[in-house]
Amino acid sequence: VVGCSSKESSVEKKDGNKTSNKEMVIAVNENFISMDPHNTGDTNSNSVQSAMLEGLLGFDADGKITPKLAESYTVSENALEYNFKLRKGVKFHDGVDFNAKAVKVNFERIMKDNSLRLNSRGFNLITKIDIINDYEIKVTLKEPYAGMLTRFVSAKILSPKLLAEGKEKIAKDPVGTGPFKFVEWIQGDHLTVERFDGYWGKGERVKKITYKPVPENGSRVAMLKTGEAQVIYPLPSQNIKELENNNAIKVEKIPSTIAQYVSINTMKKPFNDPRVRQALNYAVDKDAFISVVNSGLGLPLDSIIPNKTLHYVKQKEYKQNIEKAKQLLKEAGYDNGFKTEIWGNTNSDTMKGMQFIQQQLKAIGVDLKIKSMEEGTLSDEIYGAQKPEDTKLQMWYVSWSAYPSDTTNATKPLFYGGSFPPNGANTAYYKNDQVDKWMEEVNKTADPTKQDEIYRDIQSTIYKDAPWIFLGVDEILAGKRTNVDGVVITPDGGIDVTDANMK
Amino acid sequence: MSNTLLKVTGLKKSFSIPDGMFGKKKTLKAVHDVSFMIPEGKTFSLVGESGCGKSTTGRLISRLIAPSQGEIWIDGEEISQRKESQLKIMRKKVQMIFQDPYASLNPRMKVRDIVAEPLAIHTNLSKAQRYKRVSEILEVVGLSEYHANRYSHEFSGGQRQRIGIARALIMKPKLIIADEPVSALDVSIQAQILNLLKDLQSEFNLTYLFISHDLSVVEHISDHIGVMYLGTIVESGPKEILFSNPQHPYTKALLSSIPIPDPRLRRERIILQGDLPSPVNPPTGCRFHTRCPVAMDICKVTEPSVKKGGTADHFVACHLVE
Amino acid sequence: MIQYILKRILEMIPILFIVSILIFLFTHLIPGDPARLVAGKDATLDEVDVIRAQLGLNQPIWEQYLTYMNHLFHGNLGTSLKTKLPVTDMFGDRFMPSIYLTLASMVWALEVGLLIGTLSAVFKNKWQDYLGMVTAVSGISLPGFWLGLILIQIFSVQLGWFPTGGAEGWKSYVLPSLTLGAGIMSMLARFTRSSLLETLKADFIRTGRAKGLKESVVIPKHALRNSLIPVVTIAGLQFGFLLGGSVVVETVFSFPGMGRLLIDSIAFRDYPVIQAELLLFSVEFIVVNLIIDLLYSFLNPKIRYAV
Amino acid sequence: MEKLLQVDNLETVFTKDKQKIKILHGVNFHINKGEVIGLVGESGSGKSITSLSIMKLFKGTSGEITSGRIQFNNEDLANKSEDEMRKIRGKQIAMIFQEPMTSLNPVMKIGEQLLEPIRLHLGLKEKKAREHAVSILKKVGIPRAEEIMSEFPHQLSGGMRQRIMIAMAISCHPQLLIADEPTTALDVTIQAQILDLMKQLQQKEKMSVLLITHDLGVVAEMCDRVVVLYAGKVVEEADVFDLFESPKHPYTKGLIGSVPKLGQKKDKLDSIKGNVPDPSNLQKGCKFAPRCNDAMSICIKEEPPEMNFENGRSCSCWLYKEERGRIRV
């Protein structure tokens, strides 16, 4: 069989362990965009980078923040100072030592270059980086930012030598401290990494991992079946039954932090009436949504954030109740329903979801017109409006995903009064002064209990106000050959291969 | 003396032909200084060997191609450099009959539409009127109404040529350029057509430029004859004079080659020696000298000028003629 | 001939100049803001503005064009807005696979298409003809993803003969080229049939037979070449389209080709990549069509082009 | 004399609109070895179809031979398979077609087309074949033969093309050459050359020629015997001298009368009135009767049988019923 990549590599040195000579292929659904960790916005690039690069902090399997290149860390009470004790004896792939200096160059790079994605997400708030000693470093912020810890996960530490070589090199040829080191990246075809034998972490892992972008669902499944790939992510939900019956394959379901919803423009008639928005929520059968659109996978979205997200509190779900929905519409003065329009991009899943909403709303007399738009055009339509009055947006079918640890990112861009497009993704044009205040407040504290409290209030208030039709939380699927070990899919869709191995 | 319908002076045409795939271009002088005139109602015939430029001359006069040099006067108008858009009136007056009857008929059109086409172009007769004229003209050329509904491939060679003639006649043009109109016809129809052409000529005062290689046909139909050799007219004159007193050796050879329809009169032909020289590289001096049985030294060097050949209207280009 | 080719090549310069303006305007004027798309949904206005400035998109459009052209003249196709990699790098790994795939698809499609078309014409209204028709119609009316996935199912999953995707080794080209060529093969078969039927009526075919030539000589040697003009036109067009890559096939077979890159770039409004690709395709089409024109005069020597 | 070709009662039919149209109504004639036979008749009388029937070149048309025999070297061609015919075509029987413009392949160089039969039938290889081709071209009076080999048909004048056709036909030294109006498109000097050439070839190689033409001058010049065809039937067959001296059939007389003769000072040529009848709509009796000046009442009722006279002459006309003619049944 040709193309089966799990062949033994005979020339490599033997360390007595047979499994370590295996090679693994991981097929993902999209192309990798960049290998510059400080400027990456897509999940797949992130996944690949995480094989080679590490940050001071990391996530565990549930998405909780744990130390990684830092042995431990502390945050000051005013949430302005972050102190890291660094791991000793860590080396970069190019042989350079990992230490506080290396961390500083990395952070300074992000601080200074405002074209980097991470710059605007926290790092531009940094005022000072103090090297306390070779293995201790302190970072001081201008103002508190609750998402900062998550950013320290994202800010992977690159070899200072590489940083000196410039941006282009960084984007193509990353050098970090991770368990695998970069081998080659053939644009559009594959990216290969090789076990880094000088890795600080313990454990056995495969010799080589090749990441392949395979956009076609059916082809990805075929690769898993033929053994051309040992891991595929995502696995299309339609194939779940078929694959579950296959002995050589195991299907993994991972609860995600992807929230699916329809945002409703709360400033536009008739949606300026909360009763109307609630009515829409009551009109939709979330379980049917999950079974029709998501092939039965996932959970209803029963808060404004997914249950895996930090500070999540379950709310009283809007269970489908057509009578109640009609009643609410009547109260709001829309006995005969109304006409409106829903926007969405042209992914087949989105189109499927929009059709479902259309079918559901028909029952309460809402005549929904579907307008699917090509991504760029859609983005222009949404962000082109400079003021809330200018927008033509009524409803938007979309999903949102943030790191489980990053509740700020899961709420502020979506519900904060200052996040109206084009300044954020608050496409519901939701503005509640109380909520705005809470959000500012929660950001200023480093105290988890206080955060918990505030977020509880935020969730219940917004959920009642119903600026969205709350639909579901995705369950993500991955497929693995049964002989695969130690490959972990995280709730945000990342692939952790630190302990990747094959039997 | 009737007025001149067609007058051609110093007509020249060269084609540039590619020499191989990548070579430079070569010039082929297909027509090289041709001058003659036809009085209204008369017939001028061009005879000559294949490839000597007869058809090209015809195509030049009908302005299917533009001359490189020279003047063409038709009915008092000079048309040699006119643009396509200014030629329509002239095209109504001048019609062509083509050498290849089959290829000149659109295989996808019915005969009635082929023949009616000039009417459709130049008149605003209704369809019915046009078809009526077609039926008339078809009978004139010896075809019947029942042929009108067919396609050209369903006809025999001779019938096809009659279609072509019908098409040329239907406009009752002033000048007909007939490029070998009867060479594909069998004798009986040939006779009919020749008679017909003559009848039409006297009835409508038609003028013919008749291109042929059949000297017996030419003799029958023409008033004047021009003998062409390699792009030039080497001898021209009224037919009686030309046939009774040919001056140019080439004309003589031509005349001797005519087959005579009497097996008892089989004779030794004077077959010209050598090949027709290439018009790309015409011989210096007299163009005929390479094949001329009576060539002299001067013939190789100097091109003979056109001289009066004894009688009026008789012109010869030969060093032998004083 | 050489002169003609040279002239056509020289002609390309002003054309490409105009084309570059067109492409530039077109890509910049369609809706969609790369700065926003690069920044992400959650980005604030300030972030977007910073990125816009950095991408040089806040300058007047003619200034952007001048900068672009200036770079172009120095052989610099620009840097991708999305990946920050030089466009040449992104093309590098994709260009040759695209070319190979195109050639592979074209070669089999031409051969099989001509064969089916010829057989259909020769056996007009016999079973061979009907079979040819059904094959051709299948090839054109079934979408590529269908054929591709079925081929994967049969030849990769069931039989394990060919890999499901990629571009390593000749085997990985087999299934994509089969998928890609199917539609072209169909077109060519139908055109060959139609055109050949016309030629078979010609007198010179009879001449060939009168010489005692076999049908197997008369048809390919005398008839086919006289029928090729529409076939060549279509084949040329398809060849051009193939060079531009096929999104469907590249997607189904996870093939690293130019097509998907273009589509991805369009979705992202990655101007430099779009522009570079379009410019490249324009050149390709112009060259392909030049070749077609030359083929015309080879196939029918009466067709000559005025220089 | 040895017979090379004997055509007996040949009937050829075309189908149009599901309707069978008989073009040849039982054609009889023969050709001896080394003989030149002229086949004359008006346009549409079936001359070309007769020649196509001998070659059985009906592929792609609706034509077929429905009855009759074509004995060539004592073998019946009418029953030969396509494969067997192929070995005969071009090699033993060659043909020159009437349409020089369309009978050459427009996209193949002259040389290629000319070399085909030479390679096929004479088995000559590259250089030899080329030399042979060039020599044949020279024989038929093509100037610049070498260059012409690499030119395309459309670059040549009509006459040149016909000479190419002739060259192609004689290139394999056929036993029988069917020449369908070979010199119609040629000028007299070349015509003279070609006729001369055909004569030479015919005499040297004992080639027989079936010369289809309407140029009675050519017939007189070339032929030994003449077969006159009218509406798909042979109406008269005679030695060339007899025919011109004393044509029997009124149609033959008409044909000879319509030839313009050099030096003849006539304003109008004699011609046969009317024209060849439509083969799909033939009337009873003698097909020529409607155009015949001597038509009698029997002529429109009954078809005249073939009557044989001395000296191998035959004629189908009721005028000679009382004469010495023996009616062949």
Add this chain to the structure above:
Amino acid sequence: MELSKAVNQNNTVITEKKYSPLQDFWKNWKRQKTAFWASLFILLLIIIAVIGPYIAPHDPYKPDYNALLKGPSKDHIAGTDEYGRDIFSRLLAGARISLSVSFLSVSIGAIIGTILGLVSGYFGGWLDRLIMRASDVMFAFPDILLAIAIVAILGPGLTNVVIAVSIFGVPSFARLVRGSTLEAKETLFVEAAKSMGASHIRIMFQHILPETLGSLIVFVSMRIGTAILAASSLSFLGLGASPETPDWGAMLSLGRDYLGTSPHVVIMPGIAIFLTVLAFNVVGDGLRDVLDPKTKNE
């Protein structure tokens, strides 16, 4: 004229019959057996396109979440789709859009392209170069960009899909027709027409166009299928009909993910498209034969 009187009298009898091109066509058309039946099938399709939604056994829009992706059964002879809608009913209802969009867009593209191709091939020179280079550029522009531009300028909608698909077709048709035109304009009968003084328009349409018909018909009938698929791919760019509309191409494309698991979702519209394209091709072949005087009577 004396000669004319000499014509046979007996021949004129059969010519009394009036000549009518339509009757002539019909007579020949009936003779093309396969094509005749195929044209009846197309007629049937047209009828379905008109009355399809009314004869559908189920509401083509009505979902049934309890019968998702069911294979063919008595009640749903073509099965149900991912919302439990009856596929057969959707096919019937979708005929209108698929047929009208594909047929209209192919026709418009063909007409414009043919005219450009004729002009380009016939006149040659700078006009030819202009048109051809323009079409080269058109070729290089991917459909998706044009589609985005059209949505931006004209907005979404079926009319605009027709416009878009027509535009995609124009350069191909132009190239094809130009190729045949280059050949046809060298024929002697075109020269003959010129010598008669025929206008350019007349020569192009009366003499040259018919010579290109053979390839044109083939191309049109082939493109019907491509157009159905192209139109659906445009709905993926938000140009076409909204996603709930039963359009064959969209049904086929949206069913993509179910190919491995519930193949009937794609096979059914696939069959509909296949049969349609087949019918158009058979009719095209028949038309070619009827329009070609050399074969029409065979």
